Amino acid sequence: MQEHVTAKATASLVEDALKQRFGETCAVDPELPGLDELARIAGHRVHRRFLPRPVEPGLLRLLCACALSAPSKSDLQQADILVVRDKAKQRAITALIPDMPWIEQAPAFLVFLANGSRLPEIARLRGKPFPNDHLDLFFNAVADSAIVMTTFMRAAAAVGLGCCPISAIRDRPDVVSALLELPERVIPVAGLCVGWPAETGYITARLGLDATLHEDRYSAGDVAPKIDAYDRRRDLRWPYRRQRAPERWGAAAFYGWSEDKARQYAEPLRADFGAFVRAKGFRLE
Numbered sequence: 135m136q137e138h139v140t141a142k143a144t145a146s147l148v149e150d151a152l153k154q155r156f157g158e159t160c161a162v163d164p165e166l167p168g169l170d171e172l173a174r175i176a177g178h179r180v181h182r183r184f185l186p187r188p189v190e191p192g193l194l195r196l197l198c199a200c201a202l203s204a205p206s207k208s209d210l211q212q213a214d215i216l217v218v219r220d221k222a223k224q225r226a227i228t229a230l231i232p233d234m235p236w237i238e239q240a241p242a243f244l245v246f247l248a249n250g251s252r253l254p255e256i257a258r259l260r261g262k263p264f265p266n267d268h269l270d271l272f273f274n275a276v277a278d279s280a281i282v283m284t285t286f287m288r289a290a291a292a293v294g295l296g297c298c299p300i301s302a303i304r305d306r307p308d309v310v311s312a313l314l315e316l317p318e319r320v321i322p323v324a325g326l327c328v329g330w331p332a333e334t335g336y337i338t339a340r341l342g343l344d345a346t347l348h349e350d351r352y353s354a355g356d357v358a359p360k361i362d363a364y365d366r367r368r369d370l371r372w373p374y375r376r377q378r379a380p381e382r383w384g385a386a387a388f389y390g391w392s393e394d395k396a397r398q399y400a401e402p403l404r405a406d407f408g409a410f411v412r413a414k415g416f417r418l419e
């Protein structure tokens with residue numbers, strides 16, 4: 135009886151989270167196994183404020199091992215994790231991105247790497263040709279790395295830790311790469327702040343499933359009304375506190391997600407990243 139009540143409560147937690155996320159109800163059967171895990175996944179939120187409590191190295195290692203248990207394209211294992219233990223290095227990374235002080239404040243900071251160096255090295259060790267030095271090698275390594283990072287976040291959430299990915303480390307990939315002594319064909323995909331959350335955080339609304347979930351064929355249809363509906367739904371709960379670049383774009387009467395993202399991507403961002411990746415030895419043809 136008690137178990138059923140708990141299952142019902144967990145099922146409504148999942149339903150509530152998805153309702154906040156997508157603005158629609160997804161029915162959740164209380165008899166489903168794994169509802170605790172679904173509740174954590176559906177209730178995902180990043181954390182940028184942490185308690186001043188360390189994350190024990192043994193726990194971090196355990197979570198890294200769980201993360202590196204993630205699936206890997208063709209079992210090629212092209213993702214690595216770098217734990218930044220040296221606080222001076224963590225500070226040096228924060229100094230590159232001063233508008234994100236949570237990087238320095240995070241009790242633990244990791245960098246997820248795409249490793250395109252191991253496979254050519256294995257080919258050399260085994261005396262084989264390596265005719266696969268092209269975009270797919272890079273793409274697979276980045277995908278593996280992103281999957282490992284996501285799995286780390288899931289594992290961290292399961293033990294009560296909070297995380298925030300940091301792609302801003304790629305604003306200065308050359309400096310980060312030198313600081314972390316990354317060799318040829320090893321590039322940072324994202325950093326990750328990890329710590330015990332100081333706040334509960336909140337669920338961010340996402341585009342409706344009518345825009346991002348397809349069946350049998352891609353069928354987004356007319357996206358404009360879907361984006362508009364999302365902008366309005368999101369604004370009801372989490373209106374933007376400030377408008378981006380008003381000096382360039384003026385003050386919008388209604389400032390929603392799409393206006394914010396359009397303004398964000400109206401500026402060139404990381405236009406030199408491709409040059410960095412090529413200079414690191416990846417061939418992107």
Ligand SMILES: Cc1cc2nc3c(=O)[nH]c(=O)nc-3n(C[C@H](O)[C@H](O)[C@H](O)COP(=O)(O)O)c2cc1C
Pocket residue numbers: 178179180234298299300301302303324336337338
């Ligand atoms: C690959 C990736 C890179 C990100 N980079 C940053 C970052 O540099 N700084 C930051 O504060 N948040 C970063 N985030 C967090 C996103 O801003 C956050 O996931 C998004 O606003 C949605 O919020 P939610 O994850 O709480 O739903 C990143 C997230 C991802 C997945």
